[in-house]
Amino acid sequence: MKTYEQINNRIESGKAVVLTADEIMDYIDKKGLAAAAQEVDVVTTATFGPMCSSGCFLNFGHSRPRIRMSEAWVEDVLVYTGIAAVDVFLGATQLRYGDPANMYHPGEFRYGGGHVIEDLVAGKTLQLFALSYMTDCYPRREIRTYFTINDLNQAIMVNPRNCYQNYNVAINDSEKTIYTYMGTLEPKRENANYCSAGRLSPLLNDPYYETIGVGTKVWLAGAQGHVYAEGTQHAGALARTPDGIPKAGAGTLALTADMKQMRPQFVRGVSLRGYGVSLALGIGIPIPILNEDILKRTCVRDRDILAPVVDYSADYPQNTGKVLCYVSYEQLRTGQIEIEGKKVAVGSLSSYFKALEIAHLLADEIRRGEFLLAEPIARLPNDTKTKPLLIREKAS
Numbered sequence: 301m302k303t304y305e306q307i308n309n310r311i312e313s314g315k316a317v318v319l320t321a322d323e324i325m326d327y328i329d330k331k332g333l334a335a336a337a338q339e340v341d342v343v344t345t346a347t348f349g350p351m352c353s354s355g356c357f358l359n360f361g362h363s364r365p366r367i368r369m370s371e372a373w374v375e376d377v378l379v380y381t382g383i384a385a386v387d388v389f390l391g392a393t394q395l396r397y398g399d400p401a402n403m404y405h406p407g408e409f410r411y412g413g414g415h416v417i418e419d420l421v422a423g424k425t426l427q428l429f430a431l432s433y434m435t436d437c438y439p440r441r442e443i444r445t446y447f448t449i450n451d452l453n454q455a456i457m458v459n460p461r462n463c464y465q466n467y468n469v470a471i472n473d474s475e476k477t478i479y480t481y482m483g484t485l486e487p488k489r490e491n492a493n494y495c496s497a498g499r500l501s502p503l504l505n506d507p508y509y510e511t512i513g514v515g516t517k518v519w520l521a522g523a524q525g526h527v528y529a530e531g532t533q534h535a536g537a538l539a540r541t542p543d544g545i546p547k548a549g550a551g552t553l554a555l556t557a558d559m560k561q562m563r564p565q566f567v568r569g570v571s572l573r574g575y576g577v578s579l580a581l582g583i584g585i586p587i588p589i590l591n592e593d594i595l596k597r598t599c600v601r602d603r604d605i606l607a608p609v610v611d612y613s614a615d616y617p618q619n620t621g622k623v624l625c626y627v628s629y630e631q632l633r634t635g636q637i638e639i640e641g642k643k644v645a646v647g648s649l650s651s652y653f654k655a656l657e658i659a660h661l662l663a664d665e666i667r668r669g670e671f672l673l674a675e676p677i678a679r680l681p682n683d684t685k686t687k688p689l690l691i692r693e694k695a696s
Contacts, residue, residue, distance in 0.1 A: 304675040307341045307588050311669055316341040318586075318666045320659040321500050325599050337592040342666055342673070345502040345598075346519075346584040346658035349495050349650030350570050352481065353461035353532060354579045355391040356417060356559055359453040360428065362386060363445075368438035372430035373397060377416050381430075385438055389458075390416060392579035406479045406574025414579030415569030417457075420449045421521070422564040455559040457520065461531040463583055465503035465551040466607060469494045469627060469637070471644065474613035479574020483649055485612055489639060492609070492646045497655035498602045498629035502585040503551045505598045507544040509536065511587050513676030518555055519584035519662045521566040524671065525557025536682035544597070547606050547626060551680060555583065566658070582654055584662035588673050602629035609639060619688065 310316040317340045319327055324343050328336045358379070368385040372378075376397040379388035394413035401407050419426060429444045449455050471492045472478050472485035479485075483493040498504070506512045516527045531552025538550045559567075566582030589595045606626040615622040627637045633652070637644050665671040 302341070302588070302590050304588060304673055308672045310341050311666055311672055314667070314669060316666060318342045318344065318663045320656070320663055321345045321505050321598055322656055322659065324595075325601065328595070328599055333592055333596060337589060337595045340589045340595065342663075343505065343587045343589060343595070343598040344584055344659045344662045344666070345500055345505045345587060346582070346655040346662065347463060347497040347501050347650060348566065348580065348582040348654035348658060349497070350481075350572075350578040350580045351459065351462045352393050352578045354417075354457070354459040354581060355389055355413065356420075356455060356457045358388050358390060358455050360386045360388075360447070361453050363440060363443055365440045366438045367430060367432045367440035367443050368435055369430040370432050372428065374416050374428055375411070375419070375426050376429075377411070377413055392417060393576055395577065401576075402574065408573060409571045409575070409577050411571075412569070412577030414577050417559075417579055418564070418567050418569040420455060421559055421562045421567040423448055423450070449560055457523075457525070457555070457557050457559050457562070458528075459555045459581075461533060461552045462555050462581065463502055463531070463553045463585075464496070464549050465501070465507070466546045466605065467494065467496050467549055468610045468616070469607050469632065469646070470612045470616070471609060471624070471639065472613045473611040478613050479572070480612050480616075481572055481575050481578070482612060483647065484573060489642055489644050492637060492639075492644050493649055494607060494632050494646065495649040496607070496629070497650055497652055498605055498633065499600050500652065500655045500659055502583070502587075503553070504545060504600050504605060506587055506594075507540070507546065507597060507600075509551060509680040509682055510594055510597075511590070511676070512553070512585060513679045515674055515677040516585065517672070517674040518557070519658065519665070519671070520555055520557035520562070521582050522563030522661075523557035523559070523561035525555055526674065527553050527676075528556050529554040530680050533686050534680065535684055535686045536680065537685050541604065541606060543600070543604055545600060545605050548608055566654070582658045584658040586662060586666060586671070586673055602633060605629045607632065609637075
C-alpha cells in the first residue's frame with residue numbers, strides 16, 4: 301500500500317516511477333503485478349476528442365463609464381450574460397449570429413463557440429460587442445472593443461461533461477445519409493464512427509472511480525486543473541463486463557482549469573456538417589498506484605473494452621435504448637468491424653495519437669516534479685443511472 305503523500309514525496313525528490321497506460325502492460329508482463337505495484341508510482345491516462353459539454357467564464361473588467369452587459373457577442377457568437385455585470389459564459393456549441401444552421405440542410409457550421417475558445421487560447425484578437433438596458437450604477441448602453449485572452453481578468457474553462465468512460469459506435473440503418481454529432485453516416489451501414497481513446501482513456505483505467513473523484517488534479521489542454529464534480533449524465537450503475545468495464549457511456553467528469561495556461565494544439569474548434577459546432581480537448585489524468593488492484597485495472601486492453609453499436613437513424617433519435625451488438629476497441633482500431641455478417645468501415649472522431657502524446661507529456665511533467673497528485677475529497681457515485689425527460693401535462 302502507498303499513500304498520496306508518499307507518492308508526492310517521490311515525485312518531489314525526482315524518484316517517482318511513472319509510466320503511461322500504453323507502457324504499463326509490458327512492464328507488468330516483465331516484472332509481475334506484485335513487483336510492479338511496489339515500483340510504479342503513477343500511470344498516466346489521456347484522451348483527445350470532441351467534448352460538446354464544454355465552455356468558459358470570461359471576465360472583461362469594467363469600462364469607463366461602466367456597463368452591465370445584458371446581451372453580448374464575441375466574434376458574433378452569443379455569450380450568456382445572466383450573471384454579474386461583465387462576466388459572461390461562452391458555450392462550445394453556440395452558433396455564430398446569422399449562421400443558417402440547417403436551414404439549407406446539411407449546414408456547414410464553419411464557426412461557433414468552440415472556435416472562439418480555440419482562438420482565445422491561441423492568443424488571437426477578438427471582437428466584443430455588448431448592449432445594456434442601462435442602470436444608475438452602470439450607465440453605458442453599448443460597447444464595441446477588441447481584446448485578447450491576456451486582456452481578460454479571468455478566462456476559466458468550466459466543462460460540465462467531459463471524458464465519457466465509454467461511448468456508442470454510431471451507424472446508419474436508413475436509406476439516406478445522415479449528419480450527426482458522431483459525424484456523417486452513410487446509408488445501409490456503409491460506415492461507422494466511434495469516439496474514445498480506448499485503453500488510454502482515463503475512466504476506463506479507473507472503472508470503479510477509486511482514484512478519480514472530486515478534487516482530482518487533471519491536465520486540461522496543458523493547464524493544471526481539477527475535477528469539480530461528477531459530470532452531467534454520469535451513470536456509474538450501467539452494465540459492466542466481468543472485469544468491471546462499462547458497456548456504455550457510464551461515468552463522466554466535470555472539469556475546470558485556467559485557459560491562460562492552456563496549449564493551443566490541444567484546444568480545437570470543431571465543425572460537424574449538418575449538426576453544429578463543438579470543441580475538441582486534450583485531457584490527461586494521473587492514476588496513483590496505491591495498491592495492486594488499482595494497478596491491475598490500469599492494464600485494461602482494447603480487446604477487453606466493449607462498445608455498443610447503435611443505429612443513429614432511428615434508435616438513437618427515438619431513444620429506444622436498442623443496441624445492435626457490441627464490438628471491442630481492438631476491432632475498432634483495425635478500421636473495420638463486422639455487423640450481422642457485413643463488414644463496415646470504421647472511423648474515429650478522437651485521436652489516439654494525440655491522446656498518447658498527452659499521456660507522455662503528463663508523465664514527463666510528473667517526473668520533473670512539476671505536477672503533483674491530489675487526493676479526491678469525494679468519490680464519484682457508482683450507483684446512479686440517467687433519468688429521461690418525461691413529457692407531462694400540467695398538473696391541475
